[in-house]
Amino acid sequence: MHKITDIIARETSDSRGRPTVSVTVHADEHEGTFDVPSGASTGSLEACELRDSDGRVSRAIDNVNTLIKREIAGMDVHDQSQIDAKIIALDGTVNKSKLGGNATIGVSIAVAKAAAKAEGMEPFEYLRQLADIKPSRKTPYLYLNYINGGKHAKSPIAFQEHMLVPDTNSVTEALEMAEVLEKALYEIVAKKYGAETAAEVGDEGGYVLPEGTYETPFELSAQAIHDSGYDGKCFIAADVAASSFFSEGAYVMQGERYSADDLREIYLSLIKKFSILSIEDPFFEESFEDFAKLQKQTDVRIVGDDLTVTNKAMLTRAIGTCSVRAIIIKPNQIGTLSETLDTMHEARSRDVDCIVSHRSGETNDDFIADLAFAFGCFGLKTGSLRKPERVIKYKRLEKISSLAE
Ligand code: PGA
Ligand code: ZN
Numbered sequence: 001m002h003k004i005t006d007i008i009a010r011e012t013s014d015s016r017g018r019p020t021v022s023v024t025v026h027a028d029e030h031e032g033t034f035d036v037p038s039g040a041s042t043g044s045l046e047a048c049e050l051r052d053s054d055g056r057v058s059r060a061i062d063n064v065n066t067l068i069k070r071e072i073a074g075m076d077v078h079d080q081s082q083i084d085a086k087i088i089a090l091d092g093t094v095n096k097s098k099l100g101g102n103a104t105i106g107v108s109i110a111v112a113k114a115a116a117k118a119e120g121m122e123p124f125e126y127l128r129q130l131a132d133i134k135p136s137r138k139t140p141y142l143y144l145n146y147i148n149g150g151k152h153a154k155s156p157i158a159f160q161e162h163m164l165v166p167d168t169n170s171v172t173e174a175l176e177m178a179e180v181l182e183k184a185l186y187e188i189v190a191k192k193y194g195a196e197t198a199a200e201v202g203d204e205g206g207y208v209l210p211e212g213t214y215e216t217p218f219e220l221s222a223q224a225i226h227d228s229g230y231d232g233k234c235f236i237a238a239d240v241a242a243s244s245f246f247s248e249g250a251y252v253m254q255g256e257r258y259s260a261d262d263l264r265e266i267y268l269s270l271i272k273k274f275s276i277l278s279i280e281d282p283f284f285e286e287s288f289e290d291f292a293k294l295q296k297q298t299d300v301r302i303v304g305d306d307l308t309v310t311n312k313a314m315l316t317r318a319i320g321t322c323s324v325r326a327i328i329i330k331p332n333q334i335g336t337l338s339e340t341l342d343t344m345h346e347a348r349s350r351d352v353d354c355i356v357s358h359r360s361g362e363t364n365d366d367f368i369a370d371l372a373f374a375f376g377c378f379g380l381k382t383g384s385l386r387k388p389e390r391v392i393k394y395k396r397l398e399k400i401s402s403l404a405e
Helices: 058-072 080-091 101-119 123-130 171-193 195-199 216-227 260-273 288-296 312-320 337-349 367-374 388-403
Strands: 004-013 019-027 030-035 141-148 161-166 234-239 250-253 256-258 276-280 301-304 326-329 353-357 379-381
Touching (some): 004 058, 019 101, 123 337, 123 367, 141 171, 141 234, 161 171, 161 216, 171 216, 216 234, 250 260, 256 260, 260 276, 260 288, 288 312, 301 312, 326 337, 337 353, 353 367, 367 379, 367 388, 379 388
Parallel strands (some): 141 379, 234 276, 276 301, 301 326, 326 353, 353 379
Antiparallel strands (some): 019 030, 141 161, 161 234
């Protein structure tokens, strides 16, 4: 047993330069730190990110250093579920709005990291003691986001993320392929739009296209795959984040209004033309039926993110309506590690795949790589190789997958 002896929260910055919470939990001579990320295209049912009126996070930090510390100091750092239950009860709201989801997830994951240290284990090994979750794959697919749009870039492209997914079980090979693909895409973008455009980097490390339609990023991605000699060896995936361009009952792309049926036809035609592995949030976040209609017409994984917000109740609803075959897992969407693991467990017991994801405002923390690897998740989605805070997570995955061999 190792008692929690101290908890210290302080302010740090995320990759967009915005203030965020860093929490260190001490358990005797061991400690664990988690730096909390922050989303831009957030689902409305996500755990509340507590911010002061000037954008700082001092109230969330105070909540950790006073209320949460008082509640859980002295507890055994290995009692993850009891610690999280205490935090949830102390908060008492449905969306962590009293303490702040950024405060609660900071503590919750820092507790697990400190506990792993106390056991002399890697976080992924320790995580396996906390939950029994059916694996999807030996190592997760790398979801490398190479063309940014929507809320993540100043671009007319409405879909938020266009990803390249190397089809291999080896993380090292996937990263080698990612570098080749990156170079090929650079050449394509520079030739089509100029070197200045090719030098621009979106929030998650992708290229930012100054013009084009929803189809352009798919064409460029397919071209990059072809130029790299990876035809048949690399998938394309998309995160549409459709809530971000849904307005007054229609989807508005470049001034044109599209119905859900129009959009479904668009997805089905993209699926016919390109080698697509998954499509995330293809419709507005409350459109369980539209998700289901599309999922019924394709074998491609339809993925819930804003739809399901790592929330077990929302996932159960999405499973009941046959809306998704995969879900995005973002621990800060729900606010504690135990609830995250519960949602993952539920997903896998119903044969829904989990894709663990970063946020668009990230930190240098690499815990999500351990989370994805520990449970053999379907994917790890953490941007491109053009931004260091994303590379850190892929490199961590490479390291732990080789450790475990
Ligand atoms: P966010 O984007 O972190 O801005 O929510 C990531 C995603 O939607 O998957
Ligand atoms: Zn998303």
